[in-house]
Amino acid sequence: MTPRALRYYEQQGLVTARRTPSGHRVYDAEDIRRLRAVRELRDAGLTVGDVRAVAPLLRTMPAGGVPELLLQDPESGRCSAAEAVARRRLADLDARIERLSHLRERLAARLGEPEAGAPEVAERPGPPATEARAGADSGPVFRLVAAPSPGTPALGA
Secondary structure (H helix, E strand, C coil): CCHHHHHHHHHCCCCCCEECCCCCEEECHHHHHHHHHHHHHHHCCCCHHHHHHHHHHHCCCCCCCHHHHHCCCCCCCCCCHHHHHHHHHHHHHHHHHHHHHHHHHHHHHHHCCCCCCCCCCCCCCCCCCCCCCCCCCCCCCCCCCCCCCCCCCCEEC
């Protein structure tokens, strides 16, 4: 995660950094667990606003992570708040895909391309998606790892 992303998530209320006397941010193991969950939810397609909506649940998230957070509550048979947010986002993504598909078909028709589906696109060689997350000019990238011992800062920015 870049320092900019960490500051942004702090600004959005998703994590609260403690400060050293010199003003440096310090993140502990709980912060890292929370940031991993935020990143996992973002990578799954949720917006920062969606993650903010389920932020109170991140404190009670099981060690297994995000999949358990999104599951239906077996006791009540009702959807959890997190699942409801995820389902709204999924519906929004489906609507966007439908709109983009329609726009693509219209443009393809103007170019004389066949109507059925997109042309095959060859995979471009390059770094895996996880390495391509930060741009070349974005500065340092921090890995989210647990602190070596309790009370020792795991990550500073």
